[in-house]
Amino acid sequence: MASFIVLLVLLSALMHASWNAFLHLSGDRLWLLGMFSVPYIVVSAIAVCVLPLPAQASWPYIAASVVLEFVYCFTLIRAYRSGDFGQIYPIARGLSPLLVFGGALVFAHEALHALAATGVALVSLGIMSLAFRRGMRFSGESVPYALLTGLFIAMYSVIDGLGARLAGNGISYIMWVYLLWNVPQFLVVCKLRGGAAKMFTSTSAVARGMLAGVLALTAYCLVIEAFRYLPIAMVSALRELSSIFAVLIGWLFMNEKLTARRMVACALVTCGAVLIRL
Template sequence: MASFVVSLVLLSALMHASWNAFLHLSGDRLWLLGMFSIPYLAVSAVGVCVLPLPAPESWPYIAASAVLELAYCFTLIRAYRSGDFGQIYPIARGLSPLLVFAGAFAFAHEAMRPLAASGVALVSLGIMSLAFRRGMRFSGESVPYALLTGLFIAVYSVIDGLGARLAGNALSYIMWVYLLWNVPQFIIVCKLRGGVAQMFASKSNAARGMIAGLLALSAYCLVIEAFRYLPIATVSALRELSSIFAVLIGWLFMHEKLTARRMIACALVTCGAVLIRL
């Protein structure tokens, strides 16, 4: 069972890197964020109607997660304003393994074995090595926003890991998070982009945006399910293999340089993931 769950998390990592590539390449990232919301709203509206209500004790977690997801999305599109995809995406993911490890230890009382803890450290070290130049200076104006994005990821990962367990039904939990996060997000984007009609001015672009939204939605549903079977910190760290996928996507499809630093960072992430699995 554990190996199957790990495979689901790795599939989620690939899907996550793919939808972020859509976002990075978009000429209007704010508009695309609005398109992302449509699959979330459609699926979550059905989900909350047919699934049982989450347990009462999980509702504070649902509300907190929705607010954090909204903040995460807007800091992410700001982080993508400049910088290579193969740099900004790994940085945005890089804070979360260590912070989730600390949060899961403090709030969920999850203790990791030494090999797994070493793996989490290697994953974070490999990814964060992309954030700095010599002298520990940020390597780009978008890096602080990428780091802030990573902080949001870590906090909502811990909250979701705890909330999904309290809810009684992990899928019901995430459906409510999706609904409460994407209603305000879609309204905000529509107001900033001239209304609903303007959002659908190009049907082909709208379709591509919604496909990317489906990838994003599916990726996190897999993670929420994995939280039921594996430690929160383990799931979070395994998800960071998405950074390797991001570097490869940037090299293959965006003609970004595959530098020695990025290759070493990928090697550290891979070794860390192996230690976590062991």
């Protein structure tokens, strides 16, 4: 069972890197965020009608997660606005496993085995080392927003790990989060972009935006289920293997170089994942 859950988390990591690539390549990231919300709203609205209500104890976690997810999306966009994708993504994703490890230890009383804890550290080190490439400089604005994004990722990961366990049904839990987060997000983007009618002018662009949303919501549903069976810090670290997939996507589809530095970083992340699994 554990091996199957790990495979689901790795699939989630691939999906996560893919939707971030859509966001990075978009000419209007705020507009894409609005399109991104549409499949979330449709799927979650149907799901909450047929799934049992989450247990009462999980609703404070749902409320907290909604706020954090909403703010996380806008800090991520703000970080991409002034920073390079190859720097911002690793900083934001590499910071969160260590923070989740600390949060899970304090709030969920989950202490990982020494090998797994070492693996979490290697994953974070490997991912963040991807951000430091020769000839690249950090923007004064991009790094603080990337670090803030990593903090929000860690916070909602711990909250969702605890909330999904209390809810009784992890999918029902996350569907309520999706609905309560994406309805106001879509309305805010529509307001900023001149109304809902102007959001749907290009069929191909709308399709790409909605595909990104489908990938994102499916990816995190898999993570939510994994939280119910594996330690939160373990799931978070394995999920951040998305950075390796992001490197491969950049190499295959964005003409980015697969340098020796990147390959060493990917090797560190892989070694960390192996230690976590052991």
